[in-house]
Amino acid sequence: MSSRIFQNIVEQLCDASQATIGVVDAEGNVISCGDASLIGQRFSEAALMIAAMPEIISVSEGKTFLPLKGWNATYGFSAFVIGEGEQAQALCRMAQVTLNATKTYYEEKHDKSTFVKNIITDNILPGDIYIRAKELHFQTDIPRAVFLIRQRGRADVAVVEMLQNMFTEQQDFVLNVNETDVAVVRQVSFDTTGEELNKMAKAIEDRLKTELFARTTIGIGTVSEHLRELADSYKEAQVAIEVGKVFDTEKTVINYESLGIGRLIYQLPTTLCEIFLSEVFKKNSIDSLDQETLFTINMFFENSLNVSETSRKLFVHRNTLVYRLEKIKKLTGLDLREFDDAIIFKVALMVKKYLASRENRMM
Incomplete structure (x- = not known):
């Protein structure tokens, strides 16, 4: 258990009692204390006495010592008060009760966090989820959202601690998945919208960027209404990040529900994608289009196939744009001014981008 958690409680106890109170581990090392100069010192004799008589x-x-719940020879904690006599004993009992409650809360939180992590990483059988939830008195049927925070560049261990400080509610869980990924499982309401989830993710991103200068990409899964659906929501958050890397490289917050056709393309076999491209571009390969032509096409799509608006954005005459579109039609056989052809071409561009990302990943 983190000494930081004990230290926070100990400081409050010291302020309230005007006494010096602290916590030692099983070896007698002071891990928390109202007198900071004592932290790190070892009370070896006291540790031996406590081990011999852990109940009294x-x-x-x-100094007066009283072990916390769960003391044993290799793992445990004991409260202590500087001083002897009845008052010191009373303060020690008060500290024990308070620290025991804190210890129990965080141990239960840890057990529940481990349970949730096992669910999202598929390390627990579906049939065991309900049994374990009952043992932990864990609510199974409340809506929860999964945010996957992936650090870009150098990973910072302080990210986990900051997220834990941001999400302190009993039904919120911050899970360190691996070196770069942290999952936040947060309780939400049944009517929470995608826009609200995006705002939550943006708040996380801004806080990490402002205080830790951490660069992150955040994927958001769909809201799960039952505990057994958490794994699906986590996988969706993973997919959101991966699809975003291919089709929305500038986005740092990606919601699975907003992926659109990119989600479908990402799940297609590469052979099927290659067949699709060969069938669409029978005249010439998509690679025959230069960068200027591709830029014109993308701008045309961004302006909803509006010739006048696109020519204005490109700073070219309307007739110049029409000429370019005719040239594209001759090269590809697709008239982008026609809605159906435009859809086919748009999908083809996305498929090409997807195949290119697959090739880069394999290199």
Whole structure:
């Protein structure tokens, strides 16, 4: 258990009691204390006394000790108060009760976090989810959203701690998945919209960027209404990031529900994609189009196939754009001014981009 958690409680106890209170581990090392100068010191004699009589108050070298729940020879913690006598014993009992409650809460939180991590990573059988949830008194049928935060560039371990400080509710979980990925499982309402989820993700991104200078990409899965659906939501968040890397390289927050046709293309076999391109571009390969032509095409799509608006954005005469579109028609056999042809061409561009990303990944 983190000494930082104990330290926060210990400081509050010291302020309230005007006494010096602390926590030692099983070896007698001071891990938290109201007197910061004592942190790191070892009370070896006290540790031996506690190990011999873990159920009662021990007094050693002017200090009063009382073990927390779950003490044993290799793992455990004990509260201590500087001083002896009835008042010191009363303060020690007060500290024990408070620290035990804190310890129990965080141990339960850890057990639940491990449980949730096992669910999203498919490390638990579906039939065991309900059994384990019952053991942990875990609510199974409340809506939850999964945010997958992936660090770009150098990974910073402080990201996990900051996210834990941001999401402190009992039903919120911050899970360190691997070196670059952190999953946040957050309780939401049944009517939470995709736009609201995007705002939550943006708030996470802004906080990490502002305080840690961390560059991240965040994938958002669909809201799960039952615990067993969490794994699907997590996989969707992963897919959102991967699809975003191919089709929306400038986006840093990608919602699975907003992926559109890119999600479909991403799941197609490469052989099928290659067949599609060969059938669409019978006259000439898509590679025959130069960068200027591709830029014109993309601008035409961005302006909803509007010739006048596109020519204005490109700073060219309307007739010049019409000439370019006619040239594209001769090369490809597709008239982008026709809605059906435009759709085919748009999909073809996305398929080409997908195949290129696959090739780069394999290199």
